[in-house]
Amino acid sequence: MNHTQLPLRSSRNTLEGRRLLVIGAGGLGCAVLAALADSGAVLVLADDDRVDLSNLHRQILYRQDSVGRDKLDEAKRALVSLGVEEQRIELVRSRFLPDNARSLAASVDLVLEGADNYATKFLTADACYLERRPVVHGAAVRFVSTVLFSAPGARPCYRCLFEDVPPGAQQNCAEAGVLGPLVGFAGALMADFALRALASDEPLAGKLVSYSALEDELREITVSENPACPLCGKNPQISRIEETRYTAPSCAA
Numbered sequence: 001m002n003h004t005q006l007p008l009r010s011s012r013n014t015l016e017g018r019r020l021l022v023i024g025a026g027g028l029g030c031a032v033l034a035a036l037a038d039s040g041a042v043l044v045l046a047d048d049d050r051v052d053l054s055n056l057h058r059q060i061l062y063r064q065d066s067v068g069r070d071k072l073d074e075a076k077r078a079l080v081s082l083g084v085e086e087q088r089i090e091l092v093r094s095r096f097l098p099d100n101a102r103s104l105a106a107s108v109d110l111v112l113e114g115a116d117n118y119a120t121k122f123l124t125a126d127a128c129y130l131e132r133r134p135v136v137h138g139a140a141v142r143f144v145s146t147v148l149f150s151a152p153g154a155r156p157c158y159r160c161l162f163e164d165v166p167p168g169a170q171q172n173c174a175e176a177g178v179l180g181p182l183v184g185f186a187g188a189l190m191a192d193f194a195l196r197a198l199a200s201d202e203p204l205a206g207k208l209v210s211y212s213a214l215e216d217e218l219r220e221i222t223v224s225e226n227p228a229c230p231l232c233g234k235n236p237q238i239s240r241i242e243e244t245r246y247t248a249p250s251c252a253a
Contacts, residue, residue, distance in 0.1 A: 010190070016040035019108040021052045023096045023124060025049070025071040026140045027058035027180075028114025033185020034060060036194065037082040046092040047071050058180040098118055098243040101127035111135040111197055112190050117245040118162065123180060125150065125158035126238055126245075129231055134197050138190040143179055143213040147184035148223065149193045151205035155225035157232045161208075182213050212227055 018041045022029050025047040032041060051059070051066040051074055061078035062071075072091040079089055094100060096115070105111055105127040111133060112139060113124040128135040132153040139146050150157045189209050195203050206223040230237040238245075 011036060011039040011195055013038070013040035014195055018042070018110070018198055019044060020194060021046065021104055021108040021111045022114070023111065023120065024114045024116075025059075025061075025075045026055065026114060026116070027060075027183035028187045028190065029112075029142065030059045030061040030075065031113050032114065032138075032183040032190050032194075033079060034082065035188050035191035037079055038077045039083050039191075040088075040194070042088050042090060042092045043079065043084070044092060044104075045072055045075055046094060046096050046104065047075075048093055048095050051073065058183040060184060096124060096127075098123060098241050098246060101241055102131055105131040105133045105135075108133065110194055112138070112194060114138045114187070114190070121158060121162070123241070123246050126231060126241060128152060129157055130238075130240070136193045136197070138186050140179075140183045140186045143182065144210065145182050145189070145213075146208060146210045147189045147193060148188060148208045149197060149204045150207070151197075154205045155229070155232045156206045156223050159231045160206075160226035160229045160233075161223055163226070163229060179213055182211070185211060 020041045021044045023046050049071050052060045053067045061075050066074040076089050101123050111128050134152045135150050137148045208223050209220045211218045227234050
Protein backbone atom coordinates (compact mmCIF):
# COMPACT_ATOMS: atom_id res chain seq x y z
CA MET A 1 0.00 0.00 0.00
CA ASN A 2 1.21 3.48 -0.84
CA HIS A 3 -0.67 6.09 1.19
CA THR A 4 0.30 9.67 0.35
CA GLN A 5 -0.17 12.00 3.29
CA LEU A 6 -2.79 14.55 2.21
CA PRO A 7 -3.99 17.46 4.38
CA LEU A 8 -7.16 16.86 6.35
CA ARG A 9 -8.91 20.09 7.30
CA SER A 10 -11.87 20.91 9.50
CA SER A 11 -14.57 22.54 7.39
CA ARG A 12 -16.60 24.20 10.16
CA ASN A 13 -17.21 27.81 9.09
CA THR A 14 -13.88 27.80 7.22
CA LEU A 15 -15.45 29.28 4.09
CA GLU A 16 -17.88 31.71 5.72
CA GLY A 17 -19.07 34.20 3.11
CA ARG A 18 -17.63 32.33 0.13
CA ARG A 19 -19.75 31.02 -2.73
CA LEU A 20 -19.22 27.55 -4.22
CA LEU A 21 -20.84 26.22 -7.38
CA VAL A 22 -21.41 22.45 -7.45
CA ILE A 23 -22.05 21.22 -10.99
CA GLY A 24 -24.17 18.08 -10.89
CA ALA A 25 -26.10 16.76 -7.88
CA GLY A 26 -25.16 13.15 -8.58
CA GLY A 27 -22.81 10.91 -6.62
CA LEU A 28 -19.83 13.27 -6.61
CA GLY A 29 -22.01 16.31 -6.04
CA CYS A 30 -23.81 14.67 -3.12
CA ALA A 31 -20.53 13.76 -1.43
CA VAL A 32 -19.12 17.26 -2.00
CA LEU A 33 -22.21 18.90 -0.56
CA ALA A 34 -22.25 16.66 2.50
CA ALA A 35 -18.54 17.30 3.13
CA LEU A 36 -18.99 21.08 2.85
CA ALA A 37 -22.22 21.31 4.86
CA ASP A 38 -20.37 22.82 7.85
CA SER A 39 -18.10 25.05 5.80
CA GLY A 40 -20.20 28.20 6.13
CA ALA A 41 -20.12 28.72 2.35
CA VAL A 42 -23.12 29.48 0.17
CA LEU A 43 -23.70 26.29 -1.83
CA VAL A 44 -24.95 26.87 -5.37
CA LEU A 45 -26.32 23.67 -6.95
CA ALA A 46 -26.80 23.27 -10.71
CA ASP A 47 -28.77 20.29 -12.07
CA ASP A 48 -32.03 19.52 -13.87
CA ASP A 49 -32.42 15.79 -13.23
CA ARG A 50 -34.54 13.57 -11.01
CA VAL A 51 -33.43 10.91 -8.56
CA ASP A 52 -33.15 7.48 -10.18
CA LEU A 53 -33.21 4.16 -8.35
CA SER A 54 -30.19 2.82 -10.26
CA ASN A 55 -27.99 5.62 -8.88
CA LEU A 56 -29.24 5.59 -5.30
CA HIS A 57 -26.35 3.48 -3.98
CA ARG A 58 -23.84 6.25 -4.68
CA GLN A 59 -25.94 9.40 -4.22
CA ILE A 60 -25.85 9.69 -0.46
CA LEU A 61 -28.16 12.68 0.02
CA TYR A 62 -31.19 10.80 -1.33
CA ARG A 63 -33.49 8.18 0.19
CA GLN A 64 -35.70 5.47 -1.21
CA ASP A 65 -38.67 7.83 -1.24
CA SER A 66 -36.59 10.39 -3.17
CA VAL A 67 -36.80 8.28 -6.34
CA GLY A 68 -38.58 10.20 -9.10
CA ARG A 69 -38.31 13.52 -7.30
CA ASP A 70 -36.31 16.58 -8.32
CA LYS A 71 -32.65 16.20 -7.30
CA LEU A 72 -32.25 19.82 -6.24
CA ASP A 73 -35.28 19.74 -3.95
CA GLU A 74 -34.11 16.48 -2.37
CA ALA A 75 -30.54 17.74 -2.01
CA LYS A 76 -31.77 20.90 -0.31
CA ARG A 77 -33.93 18.84 2.06
CA ALA A 78 -30.95 16.69 2.99
CA LEU A 79 -28.64 19.66 3.51
CA VAL A 80 -31.14 21.43 5.72
CA SER A 81 -31.41 18.23 7.79
CA LEU A 82 -27.61 18.39 8.18
CA GLY A 83 -27.89 21.89 9.63
CA VAL A 84 -27.30 24.03 6.54
CA GLU A 85 -29.35 27.24 6.70
CA GLU A 86 -31.74 27.61 3.79
CA GLN A 87 -30.27 30.99 2.88
CA ARG A 88 -26.95 29.23 2.23
CA ILE A 89 -28.47 27.04 -0.49
CA GLU A 90 -29.12 28.35 -3.99
CA LEU A 91 -30.72 26.15 -6.65
CA VAL A 92 -30.02 26.56 -10.37
CA ARG A 93 -32.54 24.41 -12.21
CA SER A 94 -30.37 23.89 -15.25
CA ARG A 95 -27.32 22.00 -16.30
CA PHE A 96 -24.06 23.85 -16.81
CA LEU A 97 -24.45 24.85 -20.46
CA PRO A 98 -22.72 27.15 -22.95
CA ASP A 99 -25.35 29.86 -22.50
CA ASN A 100 -24.99 30.07 -18.71
CA ALA A 101 -21.47 28.76 -18.04
CA ARG A 102 -19.56 32.02 -17.77
CA SER A 103 -22.21 33.85 -15.75
CA LEU A 104 -22.48 30.97 -13.27
CA ALA A 105 -18.70 30.70 -12.92
CA ALA A 106 -18.37 34.45 -12.46
CA SER A 107 -20.98 34.45 -9.68
CA VAL A 108 -18.97 32.24 -7.31
CA ASP A 109 -15.54 31.98 -5.69
CA LEU A 110 -14.83 28.38 -6.73
CA VAL A 111 -16.39 25.69 -8.93
CA LEU A 112 -16.59 21.96 -8.16
CA GLU A 113 -17.39 19.89 -11.25
CA GLY A 114 -18.63 16.32 -10.96
CA ALA A 115 -20.06 15.71 -14.42
CA ASP A 116 -19.83 12.37 -16.18
CA ASN A 117 -18.89 13.54 -19.68
CA TYR A 118 -16.05 15.37 -21.37
CA ALA A 119 -18.30 18.04 -22.88
CA THR A 120 -19.26 19.45 -19.48
CA LYS A 121 -15.75 19.04 -18.10
CA PHE A 122 -14.20 20.97 -20.99
CA LEU A 123 -16.95 23.59 -20.80
CA THR A 124 -16.27 24.02 -17.07
CA ALA A 125 -12.52 24.30 -17.68
CA ASP A 126 -13.05 26.91 -20.39
CA ALA A 127 -15.57 29.02 -18.45
CA CYS A 128 -13.50 28.99 -15.26
CA TYR A 129 -10.28 29.85 -17.07
CA LEU A 130 -11.92 32.73 -18.95
CA GLU A 131 -13.57 34.03 -15.76
CA ARG A 132 -10.43 33.42 -13.68
CA ARG A 133 -12.12 31.14 -11.18
CA PRO A 134 -10.48 28.14 -9.47
CA VAL A 135 -12.06 24.80 -10.34
CA VAL A 136 -11.93 21.31 -8.88
CA HIS A 137 -12.65 18.55 -11.41
CA GLY A 138 -13.71 15.14 -10.13
CA ALA A 139 -14.30 11.76 -11.79
CA ALA A 140 -14.94 8.19 -10.66
CA VAL A 141 -15.25 5.20 -13.00
CA ARG A 142 -15.08 1.51 -12.05
CA PHE A 143 -12.34 1.31 -9.39
CA VAL A 144 -10.45 4.56 -10.04
CA SER A 145 -11.13 8.16 -9.06
CA THR A 146 -9.26 11.33 -10.01
CA VAL A 147 -9.45 14.88 -8.69
CA LEU A 148 -7.70 17.79 -10.40
CA PHE A 149 -7.32 21.39 -9.24
CA SER A 150 -6.84 24.24 -11.70
CA ALA A 151 -5.90 27.65 -10.34
CA PRO A 152 -7.70 30.78 -11.61
CA GLY A 153 -6.36 31.84 -15.00
CA ALA A 154 -3.22 29.72 -14.52
CA ARG A 155 -1.55 26.72 -16.13
CA PRO A 156 -2.06 23.79 -16.34
CA CYS A 157 -5.79 23.35 -17.00
CA TYR A 158 -8.05 20.36 -17.61
CA ARG A 159 -7.41 20.54 -21.35
CA CYS A 160 -3.66 20.18 -20.78
CA LEU A 161 -4.28 16.68 -19.48
CA PHE A 162 -7.29 15.46 -21.46
CA GLU A 163 -7.43 17.45 -24.71
CA ASP A 164 -6.08 14.55 -26.80
CA VAL A 165 -8.51 11.92 -25.50
CA PRO A 166 -10.61 10.82 -28.53
CA PRO A 167 -14.39 11.34 -28.26
CA GLY A 168 -16.04 8.18 -26.92
CA ALA A 169 -12.75 6.68 -25.72
CA GLN A 170 -13.63 7.21 -22.06
CA GLN A 171 -16.63 5.35 -20.68
CA ASN A 172 -18.77 7.10 -18.09
CA CYS A 173 -20.08 5.54 -14.89
CA ALA A 174 -23.40 4.62 -16.51
CA GLU A 175 -21.56 2.55 -19.13
CA ALA A 176 -18.66 1.11 -17.14
CA GLY A 177 -20.10 1.09 -13.62
CA VAL A 178 -18.49 2.49 -10.51
CA LEU A 179 -17.79 1.32 -6.97
CA GLY A 180 -20.27 3.26 -4.82
CA PRO A 181 -17.94 4.14 -1.90
CA LEU A 182 -15.29 5.29 -4.37
CA VAL A 183 -17.60 8.11 -5.48
CA GLY A 184 -17.98 9.31 -1.91
CA PHE A 185 -14.22 9.19 -1.42
CA ALA A 186 -13.63 11.25 -4.57
CA GLY A 187 -16.24 13.80 -3.48
CA ALA A 188 -14.53 14.16 -0.10
CA LEU A 189 -11.20 14.79 -1.87
CA MET A 190 -12.88 17.45 -4.03
CA ALA A 191 -14.18 19.17 -0.91
CA ASP A 192 -10.71 19.00 0.65
CA PHE A 193 -9.23 20.71 -2.41
CA ALA A 194 -11.84 23.48 -2.11
CA LEU A 195 -10.88 24.04 1.52
CA ARG A 196 -7.16 23.97 0.73
CA ALA A 197 -7.63 26.43 -2.14
CA LEU A 198 -9.79 29.01 -0.37
CA ALA A 199 -8.62 28.74 3.23
CA SER A 200 -4.83 28.63 2.81
CA ASP A 201 -1.96 29.90 0.70
CA GLU A 202 -0.95 26.38 -0.32
CA PRO A 203 0.18 26.26 -3.99
CA LEU A 204 -2.23 23.87 -5.68
CA ALA A 205 -2.07 24.72 -9.39
CA GLY A 206 -2.11 21.50 -11.38
CA LYS A 207 -2.41 19.20 -8.37
CA LEU A 208 -4.00 15.85 -9.24
CA VAL A 209 -4.98 13.10 -6.81
CA SER A 210 -5.61 9.61 -8.11
CA TYR A 211 -6.94 6.70 -6.08
CA SER A 212 -7.12 3.06 -7.20
CA ALA A 213 -9.43 0.98 -5.02
CA LEU A 214 -8.08 -2.32 -6.37
CA GLU A 215 -4.49 -1.49 -5.38
CA ASP A 216 -5.53 0.70 -2.42
CA GLU A 217 -3.10 3.28 -3.78
CA LEU A 218 -3.46 7.03 -3.32
CA ARG A 219 -1.14 9.36 -5.21
CA GLU A 220 -0.83 13.14 -5.49
CA ILE A 221 1.16 14.53 -8.40
CA THR A 222 1.61 17.88 -10.12
CA VAL A 223 0.48 17.88 -13.75
CA SER A 224 2.77 19.55 -16.28
CA GLU A 225 1.37 22.31 -18.45
CA ASN A 226 0.94 21.71 -22.16
CA PRO A 227 2.50 24.56 -24.21
CA ALA A 228 0.18 23.66 -27.13
CA CYS A 229 -2.99 23.70 -25.01
CA PRO A 230 -5.75 25.56 -26.91
CA LEU A 231 -7.01 27.14 -23.68
CA CYS A 232 -3.98 28.10 -21.59
CA GLY A 233 -1.05 27.42 -23.94
CA LYS A 234 1.35 29.84 -25.58
CA ASN A 235 -1.00 30.43 -28.52
CA PRO A 236 -4.51 30.03 -27.04
CA GLN A 237 -7.37 29.44 -29.44
CA ILE A 238 -10.28 29.60 -26.99
CA SER A 239 -11.26 33.13 -26.03
CA ARG A 240 -15.02 32.67 -25.71
CA ILE A 241 -17.63 29.97 -25.21
CA GLU A 242 -18.94 28.65 -28.52
CA GLU A 243 -21.74 26.09 -28.34
CA THR A 244 -20.42 24.10 -31.31
CA ARG A 245 -17.32 23.22 -29.30
CA TYR A 246 -19.29 21.06 -26.87
CA THR A 247 -21.58 18.07 -27.30
CA ALA A 248 -24.73 17.60 -25.26
CA PRO A 249 -24.02 16.74 -21.57
CA SER A 250 -25.10 13.32 -20.33
CA CYS A 251 -25.27 12.69 -16.58
CA ALA A 252 -23.56 13.54 -13.30
CA ALA A 253 -21.71 10.78 -11.52
